[in-house]
Amino acid sequence: MTTDVDATAPDHGSVELSPDGTQLVFTGEIDKDVVRQFRVTVRPADWPSRVDVRGVTFMSSAGLELLVHLARKQKRAGGELEVVEPPTSLRLLLNQTGLNRVFRSVPASSIPA
Template identity: 85%
Template structure:
């Protein structure tokens, strides 16, 4: 019996590919279930070089491992993973684990105002 991947998406967090595949948006609790769902839905060849982590409330070791894999993919391509404004709690975790050295933290883009 196979379970539909879309219907098995975790409700407590998500990782979504947006902006025509140019950005990953991490939201809520990034744990092993969220990472597993993401890996089933998005092939590593399609992983972008930018992650928006502004809405992360928790990140497990599985989430940290995914961040390492994302950064390694970029490094192999001669680039660097950019993480958009990780919240203080995530920034502290990344600093404590030394993972802050494997990517570059960048500010969020300024909102576009109508002319």
């Protein structure tokens, strides 16, 4: 029996590649189901160096792990993951876990038009 990927997609959050492919956009609640859906739909070779997290309302350990994987991929390529304006709750979580040292936070104004 095959499962339709779209039919199993969570409706409470998302991680999607922007239309131009230059960044990932995280919105809503980022949990293991959202991360699983992302991993099924976006190949690691397509992971960009910028993540827009302005729309995140909650992030589980699975979401934090995804950020670490994204940062490691960039580091292996000689770059650095840029995280666009983490909301206060996420910024506090990143500071408490020390993950704020794994990537660079950037203002939304640095997003190319």
